[in-house]
Amino acid sequence: MIYFDNGATSYPKPKSVFVNTVNALNKFSFNSGRGGYSASVNASEEIYKVREKVADMFNFHPQNIAFTLNCTDALNKAIKGVVKKGDHVIISSLEHNAVYRVVYKLYNEGIIDFDIANFSFDEDETVNNFKNLINKKTSLIVCMVASNVFGVVFPIKKIGELAKNNGITFIVDGAQGAGVIPIDSEKDNIDILCAPGHKCLYGQMGTGFLASKDDIYFNTIMEGGTGSDSINPNQPEFMPDRLESGTLNNSGIISLGAGIDFIKSNGIDNIYNHELSLTDYIYDNLCKNSDVKLYCPKPKKNKSVPIISFNYKDYSSEKTASLLANYNIATRAGLHCSPLAHKYFDTINRGTVRICPSVFNTKKECEKFINTLKKI
Amino acid sequence: MIYFDNGATSYPKPKSVFVNTVNALNKFSFNSGRGGYSASVNASEEIYKVREKVADMFNFHPQNIAFTLNCTDALNKAIKGVVKKGDHVIISSLEHNAVYRVVYKLYNEGIIDFDIANFSFDEDETVNNFKNLINKKTSLIVCMVASNVFGVVFPIKKIGELAKNNGITFIVDGAQGAGVIPIDSEKDNIDILCAPGHKCLYGQMGTGFLASKDDIYFNTIMEGGTGSDSINPNQPEFMPDRLESGTLNNSGIISLGAGIDFIKSNGIDNIYNHELSLTDYIYDNLCKNSDVKLYCPKPKKNKSVPIISFNYKDYSSEKTASLLANYNIATRAGLHCSPLAHKYFDTINRGTVRICPSVFNTKKECEKFINTLKKI
Numbered sequence: 001m002i003y004f005d006n007g008a009t010s011y012p013k014p015k016s017v018f019v020n021t022v023n024a025l026n027k028f029s030f031n032s033g034r035g036g037y038s039a040s041v042n043a044s045e046e047i048y049k050v051r052e053k054v055a056d057m058f059n060f061h062p063q064n065i066a067f068t069l070n071c072t073d074a075l076n077k078a079i080k081g082v083v084k085k086g087d088h089v090i091i092s093s094l095e096h097n098a099v100y101r102v103v104y105k106l107y108n109e110g111i112i113d114f115d116i117a118n119f120s121f122d123e124d125e126t127v128n129n130f131k132n133l134i135n136k137k138t139s140l141i142v143c144m145v146a147s148n149v150f151g152v153v154f155p156i157k158k159i160g161e162l163a164k165n166n167g168i169t170f171i172v173d174g175a176q177g178a179g180v181i182p183i184d185s186e187k188d189n190i191d192i193l194c195a196p197g198h199k200c201l202y203g204q205m206g207t208g209f210l211a212s213k214d215d216i217y218f219n220t221i222m223e224g225g226t227g228s229d230s231i232n233p234n235q236p237e238f239m240p241d242r243l244e245s246g247t248l249n250n251s252g253i254i255s256l257g258a259g260i261d262f263i264k265s266n267g268i269d270n271i272y273n274h275e276l277s278l279t280d281y282i283y284d285n286l287c288k289n290s291d292v293k294l295y296c297p298k299p300k301k302n303k304s305v306p307i308i309s310f311n312y313k314d315y316s317s318e319k320t321a322s323l324l325a326n327y328n329i330a331t332r333a334g335l336h337c338s339p340l341a342h343k344y345f346d347t348i349n350r351g352t353v354r355i356c357p358s359v360f361n362t363k364k365e366c367e368k369f370i371n372t373l374k375k376i
Numbered sequence: 377m378i379y380f381d382n383g384a385t386s387y388p389k390p391k392s393v394f395v396n397t398v399n400a401l402n403k404f405s406f407n408s409g410r411g412g413y414s415a416s417v418n419a420s421e422e423i424y425k426v427r428e429k430v431a432d433m434f435n436f437h438p439q440n441i442a443f444t445l446n447c448t449d450a451l452n453k454a455i456k457g458v459v460k461k462g463d464h465v466i467i468s469s470l471e472h473n474a475v476y477r478v479v480y481k482l483y484n485e486g487i488i489d490f491d492i493a494n495f496s497f498d499e500d501e502t503v504n505n506f507k508n509l510i511n512k513k514t515s516l517i518v519c520m521v522a523s524n525v526f527g528v529v530f531p532i533k534k535i536g537e538l539a540k541n542n543g544i545t546f547i548v549d550g551a552q553g554a555g556v557i558p559i560d561s562e563k564d565n566i567d568i569l570c571a572p573g574h575k576c577l578y579g580q581m582g583t584g585f586l587a588s589k590d591d592i593y594f595n596t597i598m599e600g601g602t603g604s605d606s607i608n609p610n611q612p613e614f615m616p617d618r619l620e621s622g623t624l625n626n627s628g629i630i631s632l633g634a635g636i637d638f639i640k641s642n643g644i645d646n647i648y649n650h651e652l653s654l655t656d657y658i659y660d661n662l663c664k665n666s667d668v669k670l671y672c673p674k675p676k677k678n679k680s681v682p683i684i685s686f687n688y689k690d691y692s693s694e695k696t697a698s699l700l701a702n703y704n705i706a707t708r709a710g711l712h713c714s715p716l717a718h719k720y721f722d723t724i725n726r727g728t729v730r731i732c733p734s735v736f737n738t739k740k741e742c743e744k745f746i747n748t749l750k751k752i
Contacts, residue, residue, distance in 0.1 A: 009406060034384055036708075072621045224473055249583075325412055337601025
């Protein structure tokens with residue numbers, strides 16, 4: 001299989017991730033933070049090491065890393081954790097349903113009002129689009145690092161600066177960026193970063209995290225046993241227990257740590273460059289095919305993550321993906337859970353076929369894809 | 377290690393669970409319900425098979441099985457999914473913080489009122505204790521199958537009958553029961569069953585589920601991408617998408633399916649009998665040790681799950697567990713996230729040492745534990 005659906009989940013995982021997952025299944029699958037026997041203590045230590053790795057990679061404090069089921073879980077805990085009744089929220093025009101549906105529900109329930117700031121290929125215009133929507137009640141901006149459909153990157157640092165200067169909390173959805181583009185909570189003025197563990201961070205499915213600055217206080221959407229302050233009927237105030245209840249996915253979390261190690265040892269820039277060289281090649285060749293419709297400029301460093309959306313002939317996106325699947329080429333078709341992005345790029349009726357190479361894809365695979373496309 | 381902390385998470389897992397987990401990591405770690413390529417379709421089919429297995433085991437419809445991070449996640453989605461402002465809720469006097477903290481938060485926010493029904497060793501008295509607390513606003517009863525601290529079993533069927541006769545929704549926390557005691561949504565009058573995948577069902581950590589009857593409509597606490605009806609800014613109304621957003625823990629879910637297969641092929645009754653024979657042996661020998669304080673009658677079939685709580689000499693529960701850990705015997709000490717249960721059994725200051733054998737423990741291990749205890 002030629003796998004180009006890394007935007008959904010990365011495959012294959014690095015060997016070290018697999019080895020560490022299996023090792024964790026055998027050695028560290030004990031309740032962390034609860035038992036006093038060495039196996040439980042060892043599990044706690046391994047989990048803590050991953051908190052440190054995530055914290056180190058994105059510049060947070062380890063105790064402020066809460067592990068979640070996935071990025072959606074993290075975004076729900078983040079957004080609902082910080083908004084209050086009467087607040088105004090701004091999101092971007094390319095947000096995934098993991099943000100849009102959450103904000104829409106809060107709006108529908110009369111808790112918040114919200115506006116959508118248009119993306120622009122001009123960074124300053126994007127920032128201005130956010131700026132122009134700020135009002136006295138604006139308490140929160142939520143923005144993705146990069147579109148999961150079109151790969152375009154948001155000027156997170158500048159939007160973060162805008163938020164900071166206006167006393168607005170800034171939540172970043174790192175789904176398609178964390179692990180590809182360097183993200184630094186301080187430099188990028190991020191209050192809360194949410195990310196999946198199983199995409200560009202090369203961990204296993206069932207993993208995600210919420211990383212927050214010290215001074216963020218979360219209202220909780222999930223309460224339960226934390227192994228801490230158990231006599232208190234209230235959820236502990238301190239992180240990460242504030243946001244973590246019940247048994248964690250130890251092997252998944254430990255795999256995420258191995259994924260981060262993999263990125264560090266290979267160099268995030270090398271991974272990004274390799275992936276961009278593949279999207280470069282694909283984009284150039286798609287341009288030569290008059291049956292292909294593209295929607296964005298060629299992916300460029302710091303302006304795009306390695307994601308290309310296209311359509312072919314008069315086929316539905318599903319038909320194209322299905323014909324490619326017959327040749328064992330895995331892409332994804334449809335709306336990619338991002339109706340806003342499709343409305344913005346006028347692809348809402350048709351969706352797009354999405355190509356997301358990872359560090360493990362080769363130029364040869366890209367060639368095969370290009371040649372196969374001509375045949376269908 | 378002699379592992380008696382199966383109430384936290386079961387260890388070891390059956391070999392078939394391990395093999396299936398590793399197989400799923402390699403073969404089925406693709407986004408289910410999203411891609412059209414065969415690897416994604418195969419992953420969806422494997423996940424669906426597990427929905428069928430869970431549904432079959434507890435008598436629900438497969439589409440009403442929603443997979444969660446853990447049992448706590450499921451309980452939050454269940455309880456917050458069904459209560460409305462002004463409702464009255466009844467929980468048992470032995471509930472875990474996974475229920476108590478959730479209900480307490482709703483109470484604290486002025487959304488619900490709640491009462492606590494005392495457990496009694498007399499089943500009818502327990503049911504009466506619930507009955508006497510029902511008022512016109514009672515919309516929900518939440519009760520565990522069995523106490524995670526003391527192992528005593530609730531008369532779920534009778535409480536379910538009471539709920540049914542009064543038009544009250546009945547949520548059951550199956551944390552310590554699902555996989556040991558047969559549970560049947562129809563026979564036991566259960567509207568929603570929540571359970572972890574990684575305890576008595578022998579799946580991996582990071583797994584749990586919520587199983588519901590057809591006619592339950594859930595308000596959601598998590599919204600996001602579902603791969604379905606993506607153009608709709610509202611979370612889909614249909615299950616399981618109503619309660620599942622973002623990427624699932626495929627390998628974990630598939631391991632849970634293997635865990636259920638293991639239970640079926642060994643016989644739930646055989647597993648239960650084996651575990652009870654071990655608690656029998658332990659209990660009898662603890663009774664002979666005048667330094668041991670026990671809190672409940674001897675575990676008995678259908679009246680207890682294989683859990684014993686005790687204290688030793690004048691030691692704190694933590695000291696006893698720690699001294700046992702020096703001999704490589706894994707138990708758990710403290711409140712076990714269940715302050716209500718400890719208040720009820722008057723162990724709130726000291727907590728207890730908990731022994732939970734699994735199908736993999738042997739009489740020899742129990743002997744060693746009994747003999748070791750005498751030495752500390």
